[in-house]
Amino acid sequence: MAAMQPATTLAIPEAKRKKRTRQFFSLKRLQENWQLYVLILPAFLCLLIFSYVPMYGVLIAFKDYMPSLGIWNSPWVGMKYFNQFFNSYYFWDLMRNTLGIQVYGLILGFPLPIILALALNEMKDGFWKKFSQTVTYAPNFISVVVMGGMLVAFLDPSTGIINHALGLFGVKPIAFMSDPRWFKTVYVLSSVWQGTGWGSVIYLAALAGVDPSLHEAAIVDGATRLQRVWHINLPSIVPTMVILLIMNVGSLFSMGYEKVLLLQNPLNMSSSNVIATFVYQQGLINGAYSYAAAVGLFNSLINAILLIVVNNIARKVSETSLW
Amino acid sequence: MNTTLIKDTKADRIFKYFLYLFILLAVLIVIYPLIYIISASVSDPTAVNSGAMWLWPKGFSLEGYEVILKYKDIWRGYGMTIFYTVAGTAISLFMTLPCAYAISRPDFSGKKWFTTFMLVTMFLNGGLIPSYLLIKSMGMLNTVWAILLPGAVSVYNIVVTRAFFQSNVPWEMQEAAKIDGASDFQIFFRIVLPLSAPIIAVMALFYGVGIWNSYFSSLVYLQNKALYPLQMVLRQILVLQDIQQGAATGSAVTASAAEAMERKAELAAIIKYGVMIVSSLPVILVYPFLQRFFVKGVLIGSLKG
Numbered sequence: 001m002a003a004m005q006p007a008t009t010l011a012i013p014e015a016k017r018k019k020r021t022r023q024f025f026s027l028k029r030l031q032e033n034w035q036l037y038v039l040i041l042p043a044f045l046c047l048l049i050f051s052y053v054p055m056y057g058v059l060i061a062f063k064d065y066m067p068s069l070g071i072w073n074s075p076w077v078g079m080k081y082f083n084q085f086f087n088s089y090y091f092w093d094l095m096r097n098t099l100g101i102q103v104y105g106l107i108l109g110f111p112l113p114i115i116l117a118l119a120l121n122e123m124k125d126g127f128w129k130k131f132s133q134t135v136t137y138a139p140n141f142i143s144v145v146v147m148g149g150m151l152v153a154f155l156d157p158s159t160g161i162i163n164h165a166l167g168l169f170g171v172k173p174i175a176f177m178s179d180p181r182w183f184k185t186v187y188v189l190s191s192v193w194q195g196t197g198w199g200s201v202i203y204l205a206a207l208a209g210v211d212p213s214l215h216e217a218a219i220v221d222g223a224t225r226l227q228r229v230w231h232i233n234l235p236s237i238v239p240t241m242v243i244l245l246i247m248n249v250g251s252l253f254s255m256g257y258e259k260v261l262l263l264q265n266p267l268n269m270s271s272s273n274v275i276a277t278f279v280y281q282q283g284l285i286n287g288a289y290s291y292a293a294a295v296g297l298f299n300s301l302i303n304a305i306l307l308i309v310v311n312n313i314a315r316k317v318s319e320t321s322l323w
Numbered sequence: 324m325n326t327t328l329i330k331d332t333k334a335d336r337i338f339k340y341f342l343y344l345f346i347l348l349a350v351l352i353v354i355y356p357l358i359y360i361i362s363a364s365v366s367d368p369t370a371v372n373s374g375a376m377w378l379w380p381k382g383f384s385l386e387g388y389e390v391i392l393k394y395k396d397i398w399r400g401y402g403m404t405i406f407y408t409v410a411g412t413a414i415s416l417f418m419t420l421p422c423a424y425a426i427s428r429p430d431f432s433g434k435k436w437f438t439t440f441m442l443v444t445m446f447l448n449g450g451l452i453p454s455y456l457l458i459k460s461m462g463m464l465n466t467v468w469a470i471l472l473p474g475a476v477s478v479y480n481i482v483v484t485r486a487f488f489q490s491n492v493p494w495e496m497q498e499a500a501k502i503d504g505a506s507d508f509q510i511f512f513r514i515v516l517p518l519s520a521p522i523i524a525v526m527a528l529f530y531g532v533g534i535w536n537s538y539f540s541s542l543v544y545l546q547n548k549a550l551y552p553l554q555m556v557l558r559q560i561l562v563l564q565d566i567q568q569g570a571a572t573g574s575a576v577t578a579s580a581a582e583a584m585e586r587k588a589e590l591a592a593i594i595k596y597g598v599m600i601v602s603s604l605p606v607i608l609v610y611p612f613l614q615r616f617f618v619k620g621v622l623i624g625s626l627k628g
Contacts, residue, residue: 033432035507036425040437043422043476047444050473053457054444054449060456071456119345134611135350137618138357141606143536146599149561150356153595161359164374197353201621224334257451258539262562284453284543296450304446 061294074290081294090273096273101260102252105188110248112192113199114241118229120200121207136197143201148262152177178267187263187272202244206237238318246314250307253299275299339375364596368589371596387593391601394594399549400556401602407470407552408534415475415530416523422476423484424511429494441478451543458544470545470552474537480526483623487522488515525620528613533607553602560598564591 016263030037056071061081063074085091116136123129142150154160155176176182210233218228257276264272275295283292330337358378363371367382375381391397426434449457454473497510505513516523538554545551559565600607610617 030432033430033507036428036431037433039421039425039507039511043418043481044437044440045489046472047441047478048419050454050457050476051444051448055447056449057453058449059454060453065456068519076620111414116349117343119342119349122342123346132346132350134614135354137614138607138610140586141351141532141536141610143538143554143557144601145536145538145557145561149557149595149599150360152562152564153592154356159372159374159592161374161377167374192559193353193356197351198621201618205622224332225338226334232430258537261539262558279451284455293450293452296452300448300450307446 026112058293058297060290063290063299065290065293077290081291082298083304084291085295085298090278093270094275094278096271097271098255098276099251100271101184101274104184105191106248106252108188108192109195109199110245112196114203114237116196117200117203117207117237118233120232121204122225122229133197137201139194140198142194144258144262147190147194148259151186151263155186177263178265180268180271183263183268183271187259191259203237204239206240207233210236242314242318246307246310249310251303252306253303277299360596360599364593364600366593368593372589372592386590387597388601390590390594396548396551396555396556396559397598397601400551402554403550404535404553407467408531410467411471411475411534412527412531414471415480416526417486418476418514419481419526419530420519420523421511423481424488424515426481427485427488427492428507430496441481445478452590455543464544465547465550467550470540470550474540477530477533480529483620484522484526487519487623491522492518515534521616521619522623524613525616525623528609528616529620535606557602561595607628 060071060074062076062078063071064077064080065071065074093144120133122131123132139147141182154162157163157173159176162176166174174182176186218232223231253275255274255276257280260272260277261272261280262275276299279292279296279299282288282295355378362376362378362380365383365385366376366380367384368386368406370376390468407563425431426438426514428434448453458464458469458473463472492515497514500510536554538552538558541550541552542558545555
């Protein structure tokens with residue numbers, strides 16, 4: 001270690017000098033690096049076209065988009081579509097459904113992977129630990145369509161296994177898929193079933209980094225296993241928890257289309273209609289492009305704001321944050 | 324780390340019981356539906372629908388699979404999905420690996436602005452409608468390009484790959500090659516790529532499984548059924564419960580019409596379970612062997628996350 005010291009102190013000023021010259025755009029550097037620029041070109045073009053051009057396309061939210069006129073030449077209407085959305089009778093329904101499903105999902109979906117990881121971490125290495133991991137991770141790789149199909153099949157009021165099981169306890173068949181009261185629970189529990197195992201991977205990695213000497217010391221002091229899990233393992237994964245919590249809370253409004261769209265039907269609409277599926281309906285089914293784009297833009301705006309706010313709170317409270 | 328030297332106290336033994344009980348419960352909850360699907364797909368339809376089949380197959384029959392074998396839409400979808408997965412993964416790797424390498428280079432002058440350029444897209448996006456209009460105006464609607472290109476680059480995957488290059492391919496080695504006169508292309512193709520088999524595998528798996536399982540972009544961009552991937556066909560069968568007329572004409576030709584109808588409805592239920600298996604088979608077969616690669620991908624990602 002001591003022998004390394006002089007080398008590193010020497011290297012720092014040189015790196016600094018290099019950095020200073022790099023701040024200026026120079027043709028010489030471009031020439032030197034041109035092959036690296038060629039290497040980023042495919043990804044650059046792909047992002048430019050498919051991510052940045054649509055950002056320009058968001059202008060239609062403030063216009064009356066007419067396909068024949070194109071984006072730029074369509075007439076401006078200002079906030080018309082935003083006002084239309086805020087004043088619509090379904091605005092609060094959409095907000096409530098979106099947030100309801102997401103918060104419900106967060107309350108169940110956030111702690112469970114942590115508990116599973118803590119438990120898996122306590123298992124002895126060997127076949128059963130590996131087996132438990134393989135099994136609990138597996139649902140993550142099932143496609144959302146197959147998941148939807150499983151729910152439709154298992155929850156069927158007359159042929160589904162769940163209702164047959166409930167029948168054994170004398171419960172009358174429940175129409176899970178068409179009863180709005182059940183929609184959120186079906187959605188959230190199936191997501192928990194699919195995601196808990198895979199969600200524990202990241203916590204297990206953090207737990208693998210716990211210093212064994214802490215445990216040895218605690219054992220000498222007579223701590224029980226539960227005490228060690230509580231006072232050593234749990235605190236050591238708090239930074240990971242904070243990061244994931246920020247990301248989860250920050251994406252409360254960014255609910256995906258895929259799964260809701262599959263589970264949605266006219267009967268459960270009153271609780272399954274969320275902002276994402278509304279945008280899909282209005283834009284792609286009804287062709288109200290500008291209106292749908294406005295709703296979508298509103299959605300991504302509250303998303304961004306939420307993420308920034310949560311991140312700032314986390315930075316103040318726990319010194320762990322995304323940036 | 325384990326308490327091998329010190330005898331377990333009573334509290335520890337209770338803890339152990341609860342621990343294994345909890346894990347057992349978790350494993351059972353996950354594995355039961357999976358076993359049920361497999362059993363149901365080879366059982367007598369009547370036993371499945373009436374709830375007589377709980378865990379193991381009842382009245383073994385392969386009728387469901389016979390129907391699936393003759394179900395043309397499924398196999399066409401399968402073919403398309405294989406095409407989308409292979410081509411899409413190749414395109415994604417072609418975009419991800421070189422780009423991740425370039426921004427992993429400490430001496431790359433475009434590193435900073437390009438990283439920002441990339442990360443911006445993680446927080447801001449035009450959304451569904453502007454993306455749709457773009458694809459439409461480019462004339463890509465109803466073509467395979469609408470499935471292959473828009474999602475080809477995942478910024479998250481680029482960041483993961485960059486982290487791998489930074490920590491696993493020593494910069495000193497690349498510098499040495501540079502001094503010996505190697506160009507950046509040569510360093511990338513001759514030195515970095517051969518050392519990066521694990522990350523190439525991880526990325527191919529992430530992209531591949533993602534494409535295999537996705538249906539949403541086909542729902543939005545494709546109308547031509549001949550281009551539908553498997554997941555779209557599945558959606559029709561599993562979720563919309565629309566099984567092709569005539570597909571379920573099983574062996575019951577001699578039976579009366581009413582009986583045949585009933586038989587058809589029952590078979591339809593079995594087909595669903597069989598279809599779930601057939602469609603997930605490649606992923607199921609590959610997953611246990613490649614699980615460590617998937618996990619590795621998450622771990623490399625968490626370093627930087």
